[in-house]
Amino acid sequence: MSLIQVEGLNVRYGSRMALSDVSLRIEPNEIVTIVGPNGSGKTSLLRAIIGAIKPSEGHIVQASSLTIGYVPQRLHIDDTLPITVSRFLKLPGGVAVADIDYALKQAGVPELKKEQLSQLSGGQFQRVLLARALIGKPDLLLLDEATQGLDQRGSASFYQQIETVRKATGCAVLMISHELHVVMSASDRVICLNGHVCCEGAPAAVASAPEYRALFGTGTGGALALYRHEHDHGHDHGDHRHNHNQGAE
DSSP states (O other): OOSEEEEEEEEEETTEEEEEEEEEEEOTTOEEEEEOOTTSSHHHHHHHHTTSSOOSEEEEEEOTTOOEEEEOSOOOOOTTOOOBHHHHHHTTSOOOHHHHHHHHHHTTOGGGTTSBGGGOOHHHHHHHHHHHHHTTOOSEEEEESTTTTOOHHHHHHHHHHHHHHHHHHOOEEEEEOSOHHHHHHHOSEEEEESSSEEEEESHHHHHTSHHHHHHHOSOOHHHHHHHHHHHHHOOOOOOSOOOTTOOOO
16 A cells, blocks of 8 residues: 555645645655755645645545654754754653664764764754654655755765665655755656656656656766765765755755
């Protein structure tokens, strides 16, 4: 049975139609990436799936007892707040130490447990957000441009960890990414969105589709080569510092 089934989804903001007649399914243990230009409705789709916004038409059916983990594009944390990674992961309470240890290990950063959030690099902070999403051992992991603000090395390392998580836990992954090289290297299936589903399928098939090329062109070869190199050899978590409040629309 599908983990998520979206049928005929319409989302409006006043008179503006953000999503029109969107249908898709997410199957167990697959990695699906949604791509599309700015304003194409990618984040609206994720927000509808997690129940943060109500569709104007259509419906979303979840598998029974489905557990979802969510990694946001950014999270506003006061850099002056004295809080350790472990304490952050315990919020709002009731989280066992063993679950925190498990989540940090799955996220690839068990050594960060006692570190201050304010001292983390951008890549390390995103790994902590990934760990937070993994504490509940989700069946489906949602990522909304989770590498926004990271350099290419940090992004490649993060998405390599997502593949590791999928293999280790068996969870499915639905992610939004503006990094087309990630789409072609780390996804089982790609959905191209521009207010509606333009095309979908295996990465190679979507990359050659006229609808995809009309939106993105064909110039992703160099980025794809870089991702493959970092995927094979990169272990950096994103070595530059950044403000955790930073993020682009």
